[in-house]
Amino acid sequence: MSLLTISGLALAVPSAGEWRTLVEEVDLTIGAGEAVGLVGESGSGKSMTARAVLGLTPPGARVSGSIVFDGAEVTSLGAKELRALRARRIGMIFQDPRAHINPVRSVGDFLTEAMVANLGLPAREAAARAVRLLAEVGIGDGARRLRQYPHELSGGLLQRVMIASVLALEPDLILADEPTTALDVTTQSEVMAILDELRRERGMAMLLITHDLELAAATCDRLAVMYAGRIVEAREAGSLTAAPLHPYTSGLLLSRPRLEETVHRLLVIPGRPVAAFEADPGCAFAPRCAHALAACGEARPVFDGTVACTRSAELTLQGES
């Protein structure tokens, strides 16, 4: 049985007197200890999907469908059970640690706060454990670091602090929302490697939210690609990148510069990404798709668990070369 099962998830927020759909018909499963990447451009609904797992949807949002975590339906949990779920079972790593860590509290406060409040550890013990965790994420001199304030640490160090704070609670699932996007390019891979390694050691599952298909493929067992609030392709990481079935996935793979070869002109996907509520009645990607037929704009293709494209059987798409 899988750890997390999302089925038929839809999410809409009220805006200017009407409902704006951000996520629609999302099905996703994550097994215990498994890493799944949720890939898409900004506005594709990937962050909202992750937040829905924790019940952290914007105020007034309408959520339907089912999110089952370890046998319990998250969407119908009471406030208290939801808090217990967030406190012990699922941890979240946010994109921008500078904004997501309280600037007026010390690093030590941030790390020990949850251990004291959620695990009931005495402050001294929590501090000792925080120092050990900092060492594990590659920050030496932990005792001094605990006394420092967030503004005294670099973005990369601060993101390691955030990772340590999540590991501290030994959750079963980590939701990592673009954990390296806000960091310097030089520290991105380092932080990602630390996160992945420590998670594997502890057998924690991870849902990695990212716009970077290559990063997700390198880290995750399975990938799901989102476009306009829907999953358009979900497969095992290696086969998805080698032979994509959806034109959008192929476009994402080809529009990325490669170190190994010199390309004279980078391929781009024409047009701009749309959110779910802006999409036309047919396939949301059809207006930007090189392979679209007239029929694509009429009926929305159904996601069969692998891909949501009516032409996937007849097309041979280019993947990672």
Place this chain on the structure above:
Amino acid sequence: MSFLLKRLAGLAVVLLVASFLVYGLLYLVPGGPMAFLLGNRSGTPEQVAAIRAQYRLDDPFLLRYLSWLGDALTGDFGSSLVYRQEVAALIGSRVATTVLLVGYATVLISAGGIAMGLLAGLRGGRLDTAIGVLSSLFLATPPFVVGVLLAIVFSVGLGWFPVFGPGEGLLDRLYHLTLPAITLSLASAAFLARITRASVREELNREHVETARARGFGERHIVRRHVLRNASIPVVTVTGLNIAGLIAGSVVVENIFALDGLGSLFVRAILQRDFAIVQAVVLVLVTAFVLINLLVDLCYSALDPRLSR
């Protein structure tokens, strides 16, 4: 430390300039200082001689200023022409009332303003609207109008509070100071409520609060440890600025309620052209104003780790 030294040096400069202006203004008066000091009084030759001696009118200006400043620094502001008393003693006997009034008003402002702001910011809804309307009303009504209306309703009309006088003994004094303190605090409390509400709202929407939610903390824990602590930074600043502003407001309020504080002494001295008192009171008020502003800055950097070091 260098921050504190820098601020203290700035404070000294401000006080020096203020003292020079206050002293020098006396000489800008049409007719010169003698005409001014005598005012409407007709001076006998002895009085004129006494004034010439007290203000050293025969010495050069800068020398006179420096000797006056030297005396002022040791607490000697000369003596009042009207009261025939040492100015320092006169001020000393009045300062307690003003300090008590400003202190009382500060308590009311901090308690009332912050409580209203928190209620409006955390609860929202109709309570928020009601507090918003009320604070706009208080902000637009000048303190002297508030004082007169309060006195008319609660003293003359209902007879709950005495209208005039400072009272005797601490409790009776506080009772007498209640209406004046409310008068002094309404506008500032309204302003503080607005600032508190705005900063609580802003903090609630911060990303780090989302992190706290994601970590499973209860709403009370989040408000206490993350929202209030962070929102307190602008609130402390505004509270401090308000207290500094109360020093000016007390001049007006003391005159409505006939309290024997610095403010009423000041206004009477202006009307009677008793310049030794005017100079001394201005220096005391400006010193207090500047000191409070300095204290606020110190609190500010203590609350926000990004500013210290």
Place this chain on the structure above:
Amino acid sequence: MSRLGGLGTAAAALLAVVAVTTLAAPLLAPYDPDFPDLLSALAGSSSSHPLGADALGRDVLSRLMYGARTTLLGPALVICVSSVVGTALAITAAWAGGRVDAVISRVLDVLFAVPGIVFALITVAVLGPGIPGVVAGLAVAYTPYVARVVRSAALRERSLPYVAAAWVQGRSAFAICVRHLLPNLRPIIVAQSVSALGFAVIDVAAISFLGLGVQPPAADWGLMVKSGFDSAMRGQPLEAISAGVLIALVVASVSVLGDRLGRTV
């Protein structure tokens, strides 16, 4: 009008009514504001005196109508002087930069250290009670508030390319400031001045209330609150209440207007 919103329009309308009423006071007022009718001293509301009469039997309504003149004249002068001087200082500081900017900023810092009403009381002490002393003191005290806002806006404006373009075309600094900077800063200056006007009305009326501003027997709202307070002690609160409420209404309208103008900048 639409950019003011409903409340802003109402505030502007109220100020317009006050202005028209006081200008047309000789036509509209039922009585001579200074005529003492001792028989109706401290009279309550009646058909002949809608807002009663004061301690000397002068008609309160008539005095309120005329009183807007003295009540608003002082604050208007304060704002005119402080806006002109503050803007000139601010643009000079922003344009010259360097040492000139440093000196101007330090002087403004010192002025900030003295509360406005205390400043006005000092000038009154020197010049004697009356509007000239009050206006001189408050104008100086309000200047740094204008100058600070305008200086930062002028610095922003100065860095825009059109200023450099005009400079390259050989225009003089003065011409650029007057022909280009000033028109672009005008909305900010206007919004700031209107907001400050509310505070000036409060300060001037308070000083008149203390007996150091407008002198009796002139009709003035601040003075009327004072004399009305004495009447209230003798059982007739109508004068104090009507003058006080009127001041609050005018201040509220001015601050709403300043707020709306500030938002549309």
